[in-house]
Amino acid sequence: MNYHVPTASIVCIVIAFAAGIIVPLALFLYLKKKKNASLRPFLIGWIAFVIAVSVLERLFHMLVLGSPIGSYLTNNLFFYALYGGVTAGLFEELTRYFCFSKLLKEYDEEKDALMYGAGHGGSEMFNLLSVTMANNLAYALTINSSGADAIFSGLTGATLESVQGVISQLCTVPSWMFLLSIVERISALAIQLALSLLVFYAVRYPEKDRKLLFLAVELHALVDFLSVIISGFLPLAASEAVIAVMAVLVVLFAKKICDSHQSKTA
Numbered sequence: 416m417n418y419h420v421p422t423a424s425i426v427c428i429v430i431a432f433a434a435g436i437i438v439p440l441a442l443f444l445y446l447k448k449k450k451n452a453s454l455r456p457f458l459i460g461w462i463a464f465v466i467a468v469s470v471l472e473r474l475f476h477m478l479v480l481g482s483p484i485g486s487y488l489t490n491n492l493f494f495y496a497l498y499g500g501v502t503a504g505l506f507e508e509l510t511r512y513f514c515f516s517k518l519l520k521e522y523d524e525e526k527d528a529l530m531y532g533a534g535h536g537g538s539e540m541f542n543l544l545s546v547t548m549a550n551n552l553a554y555a556l557t558i559n560s561s562g563a564d565a566i567f568s569g570l571t572g573a574t575l576e577s578v579q580g581v582i583s584q585l586c587t588v589p590s591w592m593f594l595l596s597i598v599e600r601i602s603a604l605a606i607q608l609a610l611s612l613l614v615f616y617a618v619r620y621p622e623k624d625r626k627l628l629f630l631a632v633e634l635h636a637l638v639d640f641l642s643v644i645i646s647g648f649l650p651l652a653a654s655e656a657v658i659a660v661m662a663v664l665v666v667l668f669a670k671k672i673c674d675s676h677q678s679k680t681a
Contacts, residue, residue, distance in 0.1 A: 418563040418582055420555035423590035428551050434597045435545030438604065439537025443530075452530040456522055459514050460534025460611070467510035469542065472502060492647050500640030504632040508614060511535065512628055515618040525673060528615035529608055536607030540600040548593070554585055598655050602662035609662075609669035610635055616672060627672070634665055 446452040479485060479498070488495045511531070519527065557565055563582055570578055610631045617628035638661050645654045 418558050418586050420558055420586050421590055424585070424588075424593060425552065425555050425559075427590045427593035428548050428555060431593050431596050432545050432548035432552060435541050435543075435548065435600065438597075438601065439533065439540055442533045442537065442604070446526060446530050446533055450526040450529070452526040453522065454530075456519055456527045456531040457534035457537075459518050460531040460536075461538040462534075463510050463514050463531075464507070464535045464538035465542070467506045468503075468539070471510075472506040475502065475506070492644065496640045496643035499643060500636035500638070503639045504634075504636035507535075508610065508628065508632045508635055511611060511614045511631070512618060515615055523619055525612065525615070528611045531615075532608035532611030533604075535611065536604035539607065540604055543603075544596055544600045548596075551585055551593075554582060558582065558586070592651060595651055595655050599658060602655070602659045605662045606635075606638060606665050609665045612669045612673055616676065620676075634668075638662075638665065 443457055446457075447454070480489065488498050514531065515522075515528070519531065554566060566578060566582065567575060613627045613631040613634075616624045617626070617631070638658075641661065642654070642658055645657050649657065
């Protein structure tokens with residue numbers, strides 16, 4: 416097969432790569448300059464995502480999916496989505512709770528919760544968007560300059576099949592679909608901000624709002640579960656639209672909680 420990545424796809428990949436850096440940075444600068452929020456919550460949020468997802472959750476997945484139950488989960492969309500959603504909800508929200516209760520005890524304003532969410536969600540956006548697009552760009556430039564054989568050389572078995580699938584998709588998907596990943600990551604970032612507020616209130620007002628921690632876990636699990644399910648039945652653009660709607664609903668709910676607290680303390 417003659418592999419070639421269209422120029423339009425490369426342009427869209429570069430735009431998506433840049434968005435993964437620019438959007439978190441712009442959100443950080445807005446909260447820093449307009450809200451006078453501190454840098455510390457942002458940095459802790461950024462690192463917390465890496466530890467919770469890239470280290471702890473990944474190790475947990477290796478144990479579970481490498482066990483006898485792993486093949487059952489991966490071959491059943493419903494249970495795989497449920498497993499992934501619950502796991503993500505527990506690891507990320509409990510990590511968020513730990514950070515607010517132990518590492519950010521002196522930060523007691525909503526702007527601090529938003530700054531943490533910007534770090535947590537920004538880290539997710541950078542790692543899942545910019546890093547992925549950097550890999551895509553490296554593949555694309557290598558394919559167009561040296562040919563796909565330069566990538567396939569030395570690969571065998573399942574690894575070769577996996578890379579061939581990635582390269583084939585890179586060469587054949589419509590260019591604009593790379594831009595949809597920006598929409599997906601912005602939706603996820605909005606949800607991370609909202610969930611950060613919910614967990615923040617659970618920590619700051621434990622006698623009344625401890626239940627918000629469990630609600631944050633449930634909402635996170637539900638959004639991830641539905642995202643996997645709908646991606647298995649709907650076209651990509653439609654599934655991203657549904658995810659965007661879910662993000663709006665989660666944000667509106669968090670705003671309602673925030674407004675209720677502000678009205679009580681006014």
